[in-house]
Amino acid sequence: MGSGAQGPTKRERRALQFSLLGSGTMAALGFGFAFLSGSRAVLLDGLFSLVSVAMGLLTLWVLGQVHRPDDERYQLGYVGFEPLLNVAKGILWTVLCLLALASAVQSIFEGGQPVASGPALLYAAVVSAGCLGLGMLLWSAWRHTRSPMLRVEARGWLLDGVLSVAVLVAFGVLRWMEGGPLEIWAPFVDPAVVVVMVLGVIPSLGGIIMRGIRGLLSAPPTEELQEEVRETLAEVLSEVPHREAVVRMMQTGRYRYVHVVVVLGPERGWTLAALDRLRADMVREVRSVAADLDVDVIFTREIRWAEPFDEALRLETPE
Numbered sequence: 001m002g003s004g005a006q007g008p009t010k011r012e013r014r015a016l017q018f019s020l021l022g023s024g025t026m027a028a029l030g031f032g033f034a035f036l037s038g039s040r041a042v043l044l045d046g047l048f049s050l051v052s053v054a055m056g057l058l059t060l061w062v063l064g065q066v067h068r069p070d071d072e073r074y075q076l077g078y079v080g081f082e083p084l085l086n087v088a089k090g091i092l093w094t095v096l097c098l099l100a101l102a103s104a105v106q107s108i109f110e111g112g113q114p115v116a117s118g119p120a121l122l123y124a125a126v127v128s129a130g131c132l133g134l135g136m137l138l139w140s141a142w143r144h145t146r147s148p149m150l151r152v153e154a155r156g157w158l159l160d161g162v163l164s165v166a167v168l169v170a171f172g173v174l175r176w177m178e179g180g181p182l183e184i185w186a187p188f189v190d191p192a193v194v195v196v197m198v199l200g201v202i203p204s205l206g207g208i209i210m211r212g213i214r215g216l217l218s219a220p221p222t223e224e225l226q227e228e229v230r231e232t233l234a235e236v237l238s239e240v241p242h243r244e245a246v247v248r249m250m251q252t253g254r255y256r257y258v259h260v261v262v263v264l265g266p267e268r269g270w271t272l273a274a275l276d277r278l279r280a281d282m283v284r285e286v287r288s289v290a291a292d293l294d295v296d297v298i299f300t301r302e303i304r305w306a307e308p309f310d311e312a313l314r315l316e317t318p319e
Contacts, residue, residue, distance in 0.1 A: 012150060015141035016063060019153045020056035022134045023049050026127060033123035037116045040107065041167055041193040042123055044100045048160065051096060055089050059149055066253060082253030083215025086152050090209035097198045097205070104194035112187025117175040120190075124168035131161030146292075148215075148254050152208055159204050163197050170196075218250040225249075228289045229258055234317045236285050240278065241265050245315035246306040258286055258295045260315075261306035275299050 030046020033039070062085045065078040107113050135157030142150040174189040220226055226249055237245055244263035249256070260282065264270060279297045286295050298305065 011141055012145045012147050013060070013063065015138055015145075015150055016056065016060055016153065019134065019138060019157070020053065020060065022130065022157070023052035023056050026130065027053055029123060029127065033119050036119040037123065038113065039115045039120045039123075039190050040100070040104060040113055041170075041190050041197060042120060044096075044194055044197065045127065045160075045164070045167070047096060047100075048093070051092060052156070055085075055092070059085060059153070063149060066255075077255070079252045079255035080216065082148055083212040085212075086148065087209055087212035087216065089152065090205045090212060094202065094205045094209070097201060100194055101198040104191040104198070107191040108188060108195075113190045114187050115171075115174065115190045117171055117178060120171045121168065121175060124164055124171050128161055128164040128168050131157050131164050135159075135161050146254065155204065155208075159201060163200055166196065166200070167193055215252045218252055220249045221251040221256050225256075225290060229286055229293070230315060232285050232289055233260060233282065234315055236282050237262065237315070238317045241268055242317075244303055244306065245317065246309045246313050247315050248309070248313055254292070256290065256293050258293055260295070260297045262297065262299050263303050263306060264299055264301055266301065270299070 027046050027049035030042055030049050034043035034046055062081045065081045068078050070077050135154055138150055138154035138157055141147075142154050170189055170193045174186055177183055177186045177189070229249065230247055233245070233247060240262075241264070242262050243265050244261075246261045246263075248259040250259075251257070279299075282297050283295045287293055300306070
């Protein structure tokens with residue numbers, strides 16, 4: 001599995017390093033402004049950023065691991081580290097969210113949390129711009145590298161940016177309430193913001209966790225890619241006399257694997273050289289669909305080497 005992996009691109013590593021620097025800056029701002037404003041929402045944002053710093057360091061380490069070649073310890077490569085990291089990130093952020101939610105609900109029942117709206121507004125404005133800017137930068141890097149780790153980072157920053165804009169609006173409302181007839185409700189704005197932040201981020205965290213679990217369970221890639229690969233293989237094999245063909249696909253992190261078993265008939269005497277040429281043609285055509293696909297092709301005369309398989313894995317070749 002690791003044999004086909006290429007090293008991380010400079011763009012990918014640089015983007016992750018930039019994300020790490022951004023997380024450190026946001027954590028410092030969060031804790032500083034939380035002290036000045038007394039806001040739990042700002043403190044939660046700072047805690048998120050602090051966790052992101054730790055996860056960023058781990059991400060850079062994993063980035064190096066997933067590109068290592070096969071070795072005696074991990075004989076199919078290190079690609080499983082990537083979805084494992086994303087699952088760990090999602091779970092850690094979810095636990096943090098649930099703790100913050102419990103604290104906010106308790107605060108509401110205890111009468112709310114007074115907040116200095118001026119520092120809170122300034123913080124929300126700076127962080128909204130910073131998060132959205134970093135998110136768009138990382139999304140651009142992901143579009144060029146297709147790195148699953150960059151995708152998680154970019155989505156995290158963009159989501160944080162959207163939530164920060166919501167916090168900015170909420171603190172603007174808080175500022176407007178001060179000194180007016182609604183000032184009695186002002187202490188409830190901050191814990192309410194925390195509740196909204198948590199409820200907004202939980203679905204996205206669930207998606208990160210589920211995608212990571214699918215990678216750990218070697219689930220197949222997108223249906224669109226599967227269909228393209230199967231159509232390509234069917235075209236190649238349409239001119240080859242064979243009894244059966246079975247195609248299996250899996251994806252773990254950024255690694256995508258295609259396993260093909262072709263059951264040849266007895267009517268033709270194949271040489272090893274001819275089979276190698278056919279295999280090269282099949283691999284070349286499959287990689288024309290996606291260049292990073294790792295492809296194994298097995299030729300046999302006995303269907304038992306392809307079993308067990310579901311009927312959906314059987315390749316139908318055009319007449």
